[in-house]
Amino acid sequence: MKGNRGRTLRSLWRSGVDHMATALAILATVLVVAPLIAIFFYLVYKGASSLNWAFFTQIPKPEGEVGGGMANAIVGSAVVLFVASLFGIPIGIGGGIYLAEFGRGTRLANAVRFTADVLNGVPSIVMGIAAFSLIVVPMHHYSALAGGVALGIMMIPTVTRTTEEMLLMVPHSVREAALGLGVPNWRSVISITLKTASPGVITGCMLAFARVAGETAPLLFTALGNQFWSVSLNHEISALPLQIYNYAISPYDDQHRQAWAGSLVLIALIVIAVSLVRFFTSRGTLKGAS
Template identity: 65%
Template sequence: MSGAAGQHISVSANQHGAWTGLQGRGTLARARKDRFFTWLAVGCTAVVILPLVAILLYLVLRGASSLSLAFFTQLPRPISQGGGGMANAILGSGEILLIASLLGIPLGIGAGVFLSEYGAGKPIATAVRFTADVLNGVPSIVVGIAAYVLIVLPMKTFSALAGGIALGIMMVPTVTRTTEEMLATVPHSVREAALGLGIPKWRATLSVTLRTASAGIITGCMLAFARVAGETAPLLFTAFGSQFWPRSVVGSTAALPLQIFNYAMSPYPAQRRLAWAGALMLIVLIMTSVSLVRFVANRGTLRGRT
């Protein structure tokens, strides 16, 4: 019996050793896979970030030398006089983007709320989703031509208003679909808790559901804003451009994308340098506005959670 017991113990020890070896090899394989996919994720992140960094550095190298006080305070000058700036284009871009945001963001959020909270099973909700998806894929120049026919021709003048409406239309589908998706992530228990307290559905949607999804909705609004901020084609048919200060929303208005386009096509090196400076200014304005909105939104969300 003692011999059989010893043999059994020896076999068990061998099996345990084999099992331990398999576990060790499995752990090593998992560690290698973990390192591989970690470095793969880091590489993908670098591929995403690298183009933005490269573009920003190139714009700094080409355009930073042309930035000066005159660039931010003076009107464009004829090439024979030299100097000048893009102050009117900066102001005009701000005016046009403000009009676009006032139009596109409320409409987009309203449509997204309807699709998520009130449109379940309704044919009109399917039509709105289809329209938003199609509009999101429409080329910007087509939107500009439509705005030219529907707004510029009846008004008989190019204007910042027409440009703002064209860009606002382009913002609507992105804001709409983002709002719908973000509201869909809010747990139904949150809605049920609000309704259980006797709060009307419209009030619960505004005060509870929208507030819970506010961070994602604001991100969608920023994406839409960043998309239209650099658009040139719609403004060629609507705002048209100007060499003077903006005086009215119903008159021709300068804009940074238009001024960059005109100067980039110029045969004069001085104007091409200003075009690089304008491009740098445009991307800095977009990054600054997006960062400020993100900062304010995060502080507001934190207060709400507290």
Template identity: 65%
Template sequence: MSTNSQLRPNRANVLRRSASNHLVTAISVLGTLLVLVPLIAILVYLVYKGASSLNVAFFTHTPKPVGESGGGMANSIVGSSIILLLASLIGIPVGILGGVYLAEYGAGKTLGAGIRFVADVLNGVPSIVMGIAGYALIVVHQRHFSALAAGVTLAIMMVPTVTRTTEEMLMTVPHAIREAAYGLGVPRWRMILSISLRTAAPGIITGCMLAFARVAGETAPLLFTAFGSSFWPHNLNEPMAALPLQIFVYAMSPYDEWHRLAWAGSLVLITLIMVSVGLVRYVTSRGRLKGGH
């Protein structure tokens, strides 16, 4: 075999390489399609099943006992809203201020790195464990299930997400505009509130919405905190109905009527999540100044 023949392109080799290239391309396209199938199947099935089961009563009535038809999940929708509001009121401010610490005070410090790491780890703790924690922290001491326990548990789940996105968004604020504020004699706290946070606001709001969307669909942490109820919510110290819980209970029941309600509930839950995310995006994108970013 001469050197010359080794250098000449080998036809079989080229064909083999080109074939394997096409094969891999085909596999990756097929794989992607295979992933999109269940997604589309779930969404289509959800809209189909859910929309056909939705009616006015669903939004205005509490659940009916087994055997009676009709009834709705109005109390669950209200309950979920209350619990999520409570969670956001606690989780978002704490999360944002924690992110401010990491970005503005903790950069380069061991404590900052440690907190950042623990936040990531807390983010990965399964929601069922957070449910037990909420139970052990609050329900055990109150001696009964409560919406308060549910709200606090979900708030705890929001904090790490909000903290980390706030930190990341604050890091993108140019140092130059912080200097501009310092140069005007603005105290640090005022600079952070009016310049850093305001400049990073669109990203931070998106982060908060993602955290909200994540806990809005959570069921496991509510099992041993909110517990569920078939009545209208009265106060925070009582068990309260919540949409994901009710969907779970209905889905596992043997009754067709309840299955119907579970589908309708799922459609409402997903719509609520999407709409609230979309709404906040829309509101924050309005009222901007020309040429601002």
């Protein structure tokens, strides 16, 4: 009898612990999801109520004055991100092609892969310092170019690794078919392999783009920010994240309002990019034995 009761108690205890673990896991999930919902709620609530037409069409008013917008920051972000993509995507894709097509299994490829991971882990503020000393110091002034290069460097590792992984998914038989038809290898890599893997490669580029679109730290002392219209690569330029940062730490309520609106626009841009990625990937890549 005694042993029997012991066993029941024990199994009661065990199922109790089991239920408690389940409850704790659910609690953890709720605690993770809650701040996300809070952040989105505040963004939409505060951002949407302060969005207006002027936000998209006007440049900032002088400090303390009500009104104005972030038109120059939106355009500035576009300019900086364009430079970044121009710099980061070709090098990133090239590196990915090397890793997947030419360097497979070699020690150099492993080293490149590891270096890309290292580059991925470099804090964005350090990237800002690097771009500062590489471009701003020799040029003697802050510029959109320096900001673009800093962001471009940050794009490279993501693009490289996704390109490599996507190219490796393309079946060997496709490459062999192209080569067997007498297509030169370089042509087969570009028009056959890369094209087959293009949805995945585009995904990688968009992810990298979305990641650097919100970066502020590398722009702080490269692009610097600007209160006026500027599209020149040679001058300091404003960017959406920079403007949000400057407005968030300012003492004026109207600037806080615009910071929320700017955040909403920035997040909307990033979410659009990520959803485009989902759309592209859901169309599916050609998969098979590698």
